[in-house]
Amino acid sequence: MNRELHKERLATTDEKGKRIFLFPEEVKGKFRNLRTLISWFLIPLFLGLPWINIDGKQSILLNILKREFTFFGTTFYGHDTPLLFFVLIIIVFFIGGVTAIFGRVWCGWACPQTVFIDAVYRKIEEMIEGNARKRKELAKAPWGPVKFFKRFLKWTIFIAISIHLAHSFLGYFIPIRDLFLVTTSPPWENPNAFIFMMIASAVMLFNFAWFREQFCIIACPYGRFQSVMMDKNSLVIGYDYKRGEPRRGQVKRKEDEGDCINCFKCVRVCPTGIDIRRGTQLECIACTACIDACDEIMDKTNRPRGLIRYTSEEIIAKKQWVFFRPRPLLYFSILIIALLLFINILNNQTDLSVVYVHGRGIPEQVIKDQNGNEIIVHHFNAEMSWRPQTSTAADFKIFPEWVEKAQIISAKRPFILKHGKNTIGFFIRFFSKQIPKKHFIFPLDIANENNKILNHQEIKIVLP
Numbered sequence: 001m002n003r004e005l006h007k008e009r010l011a012t013t014d015e016k017g018k019r020i021f022l023f024p025e026e027v028k029g030k031f032r033n034l035r036t037l038i039s040w041f042l043i044p045l046f047l048g049l050p051w052i053n054i055d056g057k058q059s060i061l062l063n064i065l066k067r068e069f070t071f072f073g074t075t076f077y078g079h080d081t082p083l084l085f086f087v088l089i090i091i092v093f094f095i096g097g098v099t100a101i102f103g104r105v106w107c108g109w110a111c112p113q114t115v116f117i118d119a120v121y122r123k124i125e126e127m128i129e130g131n132a133r134k135r136k137e138l139a140k141a142p143w144g145p146v147k148f149f150k151r152f153l154k155w156t157i158f159i160a161i162s163i164h165l166a167h168s169f170l171g172y173f174i175p176i177r178d179l180f181l182v183t184t185s186p187p188w189e190n191p192n193a194f195i196f197m198m199i200a201s202a203v204m205l206f207n208f209a210w211f212r213e214q215f216c217i218i219a220c221p222y223g224r225f226q227s228v229m230m231d232k233n234s235l236v237i238g239y240d241y242k243r244g245e246p247r248r249g250q251v252k253r254k255e256d257e258g259d260c261i262n263c264f265k266c267v268r269v270c271p272t273g274i275d276i277r278r279g280t281q282l283e284c285i286a287c288t289a290c291i292d293a294c295d296e297i298m299d300k301t302n303r304p305r306g307l308i309r310y311t312s313e314e315i316i317a318k319k320q321w322v323f324f325r326p327r328p329l330l331y332f333s334i335l336i337i338a339l340l341l342f343i344n345i346l347n348n349q350t351d352l353s354v355v356y357v358h359g360r361g362i363p364e365q366v367i368k369d370q371n372g373n374e375i376i377v378h379h380f381n382a383e384m385s386w387r388p389q390t391s392t393a394a395d396f397k398i399f400p401e402w403v404e405k406a407q408i409i410s411a412k413r414p415f416i417l418k419h420g421k422n423t424i425g426f427f428i429r430f431f432s433k434q435i436p437k438k439h440f441i442f443p444l445d446i447a448n449e450n451n452k453i454l455n456h457q458e459i460k461i462v463l464p
Helices: 032-052 081-102 105-109 112-129 132-140 144-171 178-181 193-211 211-217 221-229 289-300 312-320 326-347
Strands: 062-063 068-071 075-077 236-239 308-311 352-358 364-370 374-386 391-400 404-410 413-415 422-432 439-448 453-462
Touching: 032 062, 032 105, 032 112, 032 144, 032 236, 032 289, 062 326, 068 081, 075 081, 075 374, 075 422, 081 105, 081 221, 081 326, 081 453, 105 221, 112 132, 112 193, 112 211, 144 178, 144 193, 178 193, 193 211, 211 221, 236 312, 289 308, 352 439, 352 453, 374 453, 413 422
Parallel strands: none
Antiparallel strands: 062 068, 068 075, 236 308, 352 374, 364 374, 374 422, 391 413, 391 439, 404 422, 439 453
């Protein structure tokens, strides 16, 4: 029986491009045990993190509709663009640095896709349908009472778990306690939320129960650009071809054979169906299953472990590993600079940050009073984020030299600054003859009820 994988197509597709479903075998070993322990830690963390409050705020909340992003007690708003930019830069270059050194370690050890499929969905399959051989036989078997019962039971449990995961996942984007109240109420009271939740649950079910490794191979963006971040010194799951080749059955004399006995155990346990002996591949998620499988075979054949191991192309080829090299140093240098700038901006932040934006439609108008004098009216919105938990009364204040020239008109004066995002619309009104230039700087303060200046900015105004 020829068990070699096709050289030009994925292991999960046949000659017509139709999907081949994988039934990876269970494996035992030190890496399997360690990954199980980490999964037991990560699953409660993923599900429970939205329920943890820090300083009265949800630990992680990415409220896209309100443009509020909370990370461990600190909230950023939509107009905190520089801060959000630095957060993105920090995440990207941290991932880049870790990938450059340790390869695709996130995918195999901590990615929710891998954790939930490996530790939850596949475990349920094994309990209901049996090991890989039995699951494969069941898939090929005609429909009957036994197959129907096992599939019905499996998919019923999958649906229940997917609904729970969808709710937990959306808790990162919608306040989890509000979401809990909505989901415990009848569906007809919140039809839009109910429909959205069912769609999210269906997506979870589709991904974890059916699509599985195809997401890692086809859809995952990190899987696509991680190869750009790696070099020959990046640690990967690698096959020592110098020690393993030629494999058993490839040469006539047994003494000429390498340590690889060509058992295909590494292929049978791979969740993406690749043959790691062909070198580093895009589909490898670094789950270490092939390491444990190969070590088990090496033990049985009285050969040293490590034919497949954590290594790098450079270590296998030249028996050396260079840790300090340009790529990771560049990533971590940019990461440190971004962190320092981010911390500096946070330390220099005031309690009140304000962004003035022109009002919608026509932001400025020219009108005339009863005496025929031209009056220019500019419409602005003040988008403010007030960080202290307590509310305070505040008002717009004009610099003394502008008091006679301009007037602030707003329906909300004074206004109450509440914790979080505040938006106040107002108009700046002045006589055109008082302004000799076509553009000028207008100084504007926001002060509390004790006349303490909370924010000072200069607005540029261009006359029509």
